[in-house]
Amino acid sequence: MVDAISMTLIKVNESGELPISSIPSPAVEPPKRPEWGDFSCNVAMTLASKVKQSPLKVAEILATTLLTQFPELFKQVDVAPPGFLNFTLHPICWIDVLRTIERHGSSYGTSQIGKGSSILLEFVSANPTGPLHVGHGRGAALGQAMASLLTASGYAVSREFYINDAGRQLQLLGRSVYARYREFLGKDSTFPEDGYHGDYIKELAESFAHSHGETLLEQPPDEAVAVAAQAASQILLDRIEEDLALFGVKFETWFSETTLHSKGLVQKTLDELRERDLAKEEDGALWFRSSEFGDDKDRVVKKQDGSYTYLAADMAYHRDKLDRGFDTLVNIWGADHHGYIPRMTATVQAFGHEKESLRVVLVQMVSLSRGTQKIEMSKRSGEFVTLREVVEEVGSDAAKFFFLMRRADTHLDFDLELAKQQSSDNPVYYVQYAHARLASVFRVAQERGVPLPTIEDVDASLLLGADELGLIKTLAQYPFILEGSALALEPHRVTFYLQELAAQLHAYYNKHRVLPAAENAVKSEDRPQEDGATTNGKASTVGHESTNTQLTPDVTAARLALLRQVQTVLRNGLTLLGISAPEKM
């Protein structure tokens, strides 16, 4: 398609009809309205000013040349103001799409645009100081879908969870648990000012009292707190891993912040900064000259008291990621961390990498509701809805779909009532139902001894009606949706596509019968079909004079073959998002 246009451009240039100094690469896209054909191209308008002719004139020249050059491909090439070229292919060309889907099956839609380039995808990375909440769930669903999407597009993806198991938060956890532990044993205790208030802290403390008895009381508080912190974070981390597994999210690596310190990598990172003359001593602290790379100001990495800042550890972490040889680092962060991006891109550049090698996807907050009733959440009081609770209530399919329904950088309203509803209002069921419905048709077909044909077995000319072609064209888009979605790191595009395809399928299903009625075999009729494709010479069974299509065995076979491909694409898309494609509902 694009090649045809490029060749034509070269031809008209050589023949002198249009003197083009440089041949542009034409942009071809499906037009907004079906009446405008199968593809449209704007190259005439971009060229018009260069060749000093009106866009319409340029388009005319290209259109006639294209049509005479490629008669077997184009049925029609139209020119529309202000200078669009609209192409209509011979309908029969579209049948190739179905053959492609049938041939590739579950791999239909995958590509190699990533060319094997390696990506480290870091997401969730919740502190092991409490259970995962819904916000983490959104990040988890997004990361998981993104990983599948990128893998399907030819990238080598590795998923990683960064464990913040060093520093103040963990100490606070230890002090919280220790305080509850003393409380439980009837000793006096002072709960830390901004400690963790959730009930899970009490549970941890109690189980701690059972396993350790009163032994911790005999230790100095500092040591006891450290022991409590260690034990509690390990348990909480295990639960996080469990919750994620339950949600269908897995990581190749769990990277512990502590190992950065124990291996001396933080100090090494700062040493390297000095070597590169990107560090400075000031006010008794060590600073990273991040402003050299566009940050607002320089940042402290080693405090006056000699301890490292969080940034220092994070710099060491990102340096380590790059040292492991990844081409691109993708981080999924909560939107409240956006101010951190300049620091991190500065880090990447400080160690000699392009700033494009770090891509940060920001995820906005999730607010929960039941119908119109909002559910208040406050982390301070420890009253927030956990991911596990949501998954148990609405199921992991619905949870994932809802998390992936919106662009990452917009607020998400998650309606628990809606997610549980089994109706067309619920987009998850809507898409899954389309898949199950088709499965049911195939089941009934087999029960009645109707064979399930392949595309090669059927009379393809029976699939050239407007509704059939509409479905086929949507199926043809799928690989492009995946590609765009992967490049932009936007899985929500796949969710929207699936809803569109499902809608089209449901409409088709309601309008056209596939199997003959159970008792009296051939009496069923479709509603009038649009004229057009049926004028194609081969379509002998499609009565040109009659506006109705008889549901002959040939028609049944052709439609079955078409619908199998629809089902394949529905299944591929759902699977990619980590959502099940049920055979029955």
Add this chain to the structure above:
RNA sequence: GCGCCCGUAGCUCAGUUGGAUAGAGCAUCGGCCUUCUAAGCCGGUGGCCACUGGUUCAAGUCCAGUCGGGCGCACCA
């Protein structure tokens, strides 16, 4: 004060990286099952794309400014 994100139908949001007459779903009103799953379909109602200016053949999309909402601005993590 500075920086980032957002502003599209009554509500929740898409908008193919600058294209033609801006689209869905919800809500609301009215239809469609003796037949392959009604967890479905068909039709009606709804818009100053926050505002102003600029860039060009073309702006919801890019740039500048204004207004409004959210979030950041630590030798915290």
